[in-house]
Amino acid sequence: MASSSSLPIPLPPQTPSPPPDNPDQRSLAPEPQYDPNALSPMHGIMQNERLKEDIANMGPTSPTSPSFGSFSSHGSNANAGSDPNPFNFQPMALAKSPVMKSNIGQRRGHKYKHSSISHQIFLEPPPRAPLALPASLPIPTLKECRSSMSKDQKTRFWWSVCHMLIAGYTLWSAHGSLAMTALSHLILFDSLGALLCVIVDVLGNFEVWKRSSVRHPFGLERAEVLAGFAASVLLVFMGMDLISHNLQHWLEASPGHQPHHSHEHDRVSAGSVDLTAVLAIGSTLVSAIGLKNHARIGKSMRFAYIESLPSVLSNPSHFLTLSCSTLLLILPLLSVSLYNWLDKLLSLSMAISMCVLGSRIVKALGSILLMSFSGNGVSDVMRDIQADPAVTAIDDARFWQVHYGLCMANLKLRVTGTEETLVKLREKITSLIRNRLGGGYGSGGQKWEVTLQFTAERL
Template sequence: MGHAHEHHHDHQNLSGRNLLISIVLNILITVAQVIGGIWSGSLALLSDALHNFSDVLSLVISYIANVLVKRKASLKRTFGYKRAEILAAFINASTLVIVAILLIIEAVERFQNPQEIKSNLVIWLSVIAILGNGFSVLLLKGNASDNMNMKSAYLHLLTDMMASVAVLIGGLLMKYYQIWWIDSVLTFAIAVYLIIMGWDLLKNSTKVLLLFTPQSVPIKSIVSDIQNIELVKNVHHVHVWQLNEDEIHLEAHIDFTEDIQLSTFDTILNTIEAIVKEKYHINHINIQPEFGKCDAKDVIVQD
């Protein structure tokens, strides 16, 4: 257990370092794109700068969450800051969608009044953004698959790299073919892509924050497995929720057929823990034993 705990902290420290590097890179890119967007008159470049600025905010939030989650539990915070990363993922996904809506409004307005744009500056700044965001994407990719917070930061950077590629293509088309309206079309496409990428993460993080039952946990099957254990009469008042990326909790009341001893209950409890961990990947359970108690025996009880 000690080795796994140490590995977890090494993983978090590496994530924190990579986030810091990405923050510095994106601040530099944002400043360059804002100056370049104003100078060239490119809405696509300014929209990419706005997205990059949202990247900076999201990375800072992710970094803070990464630091907080390492803090230990206390009397005032019995769970510690284990939900900090889920909250960060929710905030970051929300900003993705909000930024996208703002970009769509701006793109529609600019499409109606296309303007000539200094394409050379757009091209060079988009190349710089692609290189900077591409490096940041590689830094965070390894941690994005198993951590919602890191995934939210990774998605911000990945979509921004894709946006910069679109801006580069637009800059080339404007330079060689004078297609000025492409700037607005690409901005609109970038915004739609942001909504698609951000919505799923926003939905999943919201479900965790609202204590919804994880999609992978079939409550009816769990109740059936527990009720098949000898001496178990009824399983009711069940709650299942996901605390963070690593922990799924189960809480339930169990009505027994006999007034059993505490040692017998411990044996049954060990059996239940083994079943729910092996079959359903639930690693924290809290069982309230009962015998002949007059209360609601429904699986789900409104508290």
């Protein structure tokens, strides 16, 4: 009993640790000896631990001690048929191959760009040079435009406002005169052109107006064409309104019809000077010479009948306003009966002229908005290019206008000859297009950018 009480109390069974992830570490650790006949799988481990603790606690013993026989008999039973080495070492062979790590618990699949497989399947696009054009440029606000205006631009702006006030005064002082009403519409059209010139001049202070970008390939200069197109449509509507008023007056003047309104032309006395007509002439000359309000429209649309006149009168808008104002200045010198007939005739003529002029401007500006060229001389240029001995055929030829100051020509030709001959041909065609269609050097016409593509043929 004394020997049994001196034995240590056994430890409770512990939870076994999971096997290591590395197979080499698993092979290096000695495998525990399990007894399949024991009640607990930890029976062999517990028994080995108990023997080690007994040896440590027994100290020196003699053969006569009561525990000597039991220990020797227990030890002989435990070590029977085993290695005389008290430690349970097992021989192992080291692997010569490199140690492979386990993939357990790791994320499977390639790492996209960093994977070797992805480099074979998903190839990266070749590096591209950055675009020379910016994606977009800032559009100035109203406050920025006001702060960027120079003294001359402010003066021109206030003059355009005064021009509009003169148009309103002309309409207010018409007093039933259809010719004066038509003149007020023409002055309003001229004042809109003067205001548009000031706005274009102010926007020219900013980079977005002329510099190309991805969003606006030709800058904002095409906005001027759109504004002129809207003003020309308004001119057509005003001319049609005047035609309807003239028809109404002709119906009221027919026999058997009682007019609802009395149209007495008492706005000026006979033999006096019409101050409203003088104001109309002065405002038109100031806007035409100082602001050049319809200069761009005059370049894109020419009338052969008035092209030989001076610069101010060669513009159809200025010619129509100045001629109407001059006739209204002369009308008070005539008799009252003749004044009435001439007033109606002049009003109808001006209304028809406004419709014709507005429709021509709409057609010319509409072709610019549609990226086409409506000028004259294209057929002559094509005939001269075809007549050159170095040109065998013209595959394609495109002429188009971007805005008031820029036109483009793209030609694809089949040619023969040496390299020196082709260089001279390129210079000849470029000079021919710019002189015939652009008006030549120093004439102030449109700027032409010519692109030529040659296909050399062997004879």
